[in-house]
Amino acid sequence: MTIEELEKKLKQGNLDSLYLLYGEETFLLESCLKKIKNLFGEIVKGINYVEIYDTNLDSLIQEIETPAFGYEKKLVIVKNVGLFKREVKKKGADFVNIRDKFIDYLESNKDTIKDTVILVFIEESVDKTKLLSIVEGSKACICNFEYQKLPNIMARLKAISKAYGVEISDINLKYFIEAVGTNMQDLINEIRKQIEYAGTGNEITKESIDLLATKQMESVIFDLTDNLGKKNIKQARIVLNNLLYSKEPIQKILITLYNHFKKLYITKLAIEQNRNVAECMDLKPNQMFLVNKYKVQSEYFTSIELKEILEKLIELDTNYKVGRIDLNVGLDAILCVYCSK
Numbered sequence: 321m322t323i324e325e326l327e328k329k330l331k332q333g334n335l336d337s338l339y340l341l342y343g344e345e346t347f348l349l350e351s352c353l354k355k356i357k358n359l360f361g362e363i364v365k366g367i368n369y370v371e372i373y374d375t376n377l378d379s380l381i382q383e384i385e386t387p388a389f390g391y392e393k394k395l396v397i398v399k400n401v402g403l404f405k406r407e408v409k410k411k412g413a414d415f416v417n418i419r420d421k422f423i424d425y426l427e428s429n430k431d432t433i434k435d436t437v438i439l440v441f442i443e444e445s446v447d448k449t450k451l452l453s454i455v456e457g458s459k460a461c462i463c464n465f466e467y468q469k470l471p472n473i474m475a476r477l478k479a480i481s482k483a484y485g486v487e488i489s490d491i492n493l494k495y496f497i498e499a500v501g502t503n504m505q506d507l508i509n510e511i512r513k514q515i516e517y518a519g520t521g522n523e524i525t526k527e528s529i530d531l532l533a534t535k536q537m538e539s540v541i542f543d544l545t546d547n548l549g550k551k552n553i554k555q556a557r558i559v560l561n562n563l564l565y566s567k568e569p570i571q572k573i574l575i576t577l578y579n580h581f582k583k584l585y586i587t588k589l590a591i592e593q594n595r596n597v598a599e600c601m602d603l604k605p606n607q608m609f610l611v612n613k614y615k616v617q618s619e620y621f622t623s624i625e626l627k628e629i630l631e632k633l634i635e636l637d638t639n640y641k642v643g644r645i646d647l648n649v650g651l652d653a654i655l656c657v658y659c660s661k
Contacts, residue, residue: 323348324472326463330355336436338454340404342443343465344604346478347504352463353397353442355562357447360395360438367391372398378418381425385435397440404446423451430458468504473497476504477511494609496529501536502606511533521640537568541580542613549620555657560651570647577651578633585626587614629658 321329323345330352334446341349365367368388372380380398397600402625403419426433433439446452458463468476474493481488484527488496500510505551513532514524540563563573583601590600600610618626 321461321463322463323352323468325462326352326461327355329461330359333359335359338430338455338458338460339438339458340443340446340455340462341440341465342404342446342463343524344444345465345467345504347508348468349442349465350466352464356438356440357395360393362391363395363428366627367605368394370394370403372396374401375413377401380418380422384433384439393436393438395438395440397442399442400444402443403441404449404452406447406449419451423454426451426458427454430454436456437588440533441473466516467502467604470494470497470609471526472609473502473504473507473606474587477507479510480511481515481524484515486515486518486522486524488514489522492524492526496524496533497609498542498613499529499533499535499539500648501538506534506536513536537563537572537576540581541576542617544577545617545620548655548658549617551656553657556655556659564648568652574633574637574647574651575644578630578637581629581633583614584618584621585623585630587618587627588621590608591615591618605607625658629654632657 323420335356341352343349343647357363360369368391369432370383370384377398380396383394383396387393402408402415408419439457474490474497477493477496478488496511496514497507499505509626510533514528517528517532540559544556544559544563547553547559565568586600587597589595590597597615598608601611601614603610621629628633632654636645636647636654639645640647642649
C-alpha cells in the first residue's frame with residue numbers, strides 16, 4: 321500500500337486490525353500513526369493503549385492477551401524493536417527467544433487477535449523474514465514510508481496551499497523546495513508561513529519565498545558556489561558573512577562547503593566518464609531533482625579546480641586544528657584566491 325492509499329483509507333475512517341509501517345519518511349509515518357490513534361478513539365494508557373519498546377518487549381504477548389477492561393479493543397503499538405530484521409545476533413539470545421515465541425504465537429492466533437486488538441508495528445526497515453510472511457498473509461496494512469519524490473512533494477504542498485485558497489506556480493514551488501529542503505516537516509511548516517503571508521485568493525511568489533523562507537544551509541551554499549563560479553567575490557563574501565551573521569557555526573559551514581564541492585567534483589568526474597550522476601552521488605529519491613543543479617554548477621569549474629578547492633579546504637581544516645589560522649580568515653582567503661584566477 322502506498323502512503324497516499326493509506327492516508328485516503330484513514331481519511332475515510334477505515335481502521336485495520338494489523339499494521340506494519342516502516343521507512344525513512346518519519347514525519348508522514350508519525351502523521352498516519354496519529355490518525356490511527358484518533359480513529360481508535362479514547363485512549364487510556366495501560367488499559368486500552370500500550371506502547372512496546374525494547375525494554376518491555378517480553379510483555380508483548382501478555383499485553384495482547386490482557387482484555388481492555390471497559391473497552392471493545394486495545395491499541396498496541398510496537399516501536400522500533402527490530403522484530404522484522406533478519407540479523408539479530410547483536411540483540412542477544414533473550415531477544416531471539418522472545419521474537420521466536422511471538423512468531424509462533426501470532427501464527428497460531430492471528431485470526432482471534434484481530435477481534436480484540438489493533439496491532440501496529442513501526443520499524444525503520446524490514447527484511448524478508450518468517451514474521452513478515454505471516455503479517456503479509458494476515459491481510460495486514462503494510463506501508464513503506466519512502467522518501468517522497470519531487471512530484472509527490474509538490475502535489476502535497478499544492479494541496480495544502482489550495483485548501484487555504486492560495487496558489488503557487490510549479491516554478492516557484494520547485495524554487496521553494498530547493499531553498500527549504502526535502503524534510504516534510506520543514507516543508508509543511510514553511511509553506512504554512514507562506515500561505516499566511518500571501519492570504520486567501522493570492523499567490524506565493526519568489527519574492528515572498530526569498531523574504532520569509534528559512535533556507536537550509538545546503539541551499540545557501542549553492543548560492544555561495546554560484547557566485548564563486550561566476551567570479552563574483554563580493555556577493556560570495558556577502559553570502560558567507562550572512563551565514564556567519566545567522567550564528568551558523570563556522571566549522572559546520574566548512575564541512576558543508578567541503579561536502580558540496582565534493583559532490584560537484586563527483587558530478588564532474590561522472591560526466592567526464594559518462595556515468596550516472598545520481599548513482600555516483602548516491603542520491604535518495606527525494607534528492608533526484610538536485611542532479612541538474614549539480615550538473616549546471618559543475619560547469620563553472622574544471623575537475624582540476626574542484627580538486628584544488630577540496631585540497632585547500634582540507635588544508636585549512638588541518639591548520640585550524642593546530643592553531644595556525646582562523647577559519648573565517650582561511651575561508652575568505654580561499655574564496656578570494658579562486659576568484660582572482
